[in-house]
Amino acid sequence: MQNIFSFNKSFIILKKELKHIFLSPIAYIFSAIFLAVSGIYFFSRFFIISQNDMRDYFSILPVILSLIIPPITMGLLSSEFSSGSYELISTQSVSTLEIIIGKFLSAVIFMLFALLPTIMYPITLLFLGRLDLGPVIGGYIGSVFLISALCSIGIFASSITKNQIIALIVALAIMIFLNVFLKLISLLFPSLTNIMDFISGDYHFNSxxxxxxxxxxxxxxxxxxTVFLYLSNIALENRK
Incomplete structure (x- = not known):
């Protein structure tokens, strides 16, 4: 019989996963890569073309996050499968949904912490000149939604295999498809622009x-x- 969802149990898993992620060298390596790549791109655009806004930075953010999040999420469930610890968790009074929500929130929170230092970019622009805060605020709000969506995809990829490399490839493929490939299709085939924009994460984020x-x-x-968390739940239920 399926347990009634309890956020308290998800919170326990969340704390456990946050501790694991924040102690993981891989997580810090990729978050450092994220900050380095985004910082180099932002400041190169600023100093080369003297652009006093963050439009270019936010336009490239979906691509950067699509490359960074899969390595962060690839082991959230697949490592549990390969080590056998998932069987131990699943025999306790914890539902699959509680497990998924706890792990999902841990990935989202970690990525938001990784994003936090980038606030120095608009602060720098404010000190150096006038800055339209509307798009900046919109960009960071959009980043929260984007990170949530990408982390749910990462959780799904990790829920369908015990091989972390396969989880990485699957998550990367889905994210690149939504944020890069569909955009290229709309550029190559203008007649399909409306359809591609409708299902493109990059388009909705930049909006x-x-x-x-x-x-x-x-x-x-x-x-x-919601869809990818639901699919993750189905994948875990099928393992029982």
Whole structure:
């Protein structure tokens, strides 16, 4: 009989996973890579073309996050499968949904911590000149939704295999498809632009990053997050 969902149990898993992630050298390596790549891109654009806004930075953020998040999430469930510890967890009074929510939130929180130092970019621009704060605020709000959606994809990829490399490849493929491939298709085939934009994560993120909070964009990211968490739950239920 399925347990009634309890956030307290998810919170226990969340604390355990956060401790594991924050002590993981791999997580710090990839978060450092994220900050290095995003910082180099931002400051190179600023000093080369003297662009006093963050439009270019936010336009490339979906691609950077699509490359960084898969290594962070690849072992959240697959490592439990390969070590046999998942069987121990699943025999306790913890539902699959509680496990998924706890691990999902741990990945989201860690990525938000990794994103936090980038606030120095708009602060730098404020000191050096005038800055339109609307798109900046929109960009960071959009980043929260984007990170949530991408982490849910990472959780799903980790839920379907005990091999972390396969989980990495699957998550990377889905994220690149949503944030890069669909954008290329719309550029190559203009007649398909409306369809590609409708299902493209990059399009919806950049729409929010312009400073306009459209309910359709928010619903898109919430839908992606919900669908992949649901699929993850199905994958774990099938393991029982």
């Amino acid at each position: 929010i990053a312009r400073g306009v909070l459209d309910l359709r964009d928010i619903i898109y990211f919430l839908s992606i997050t």
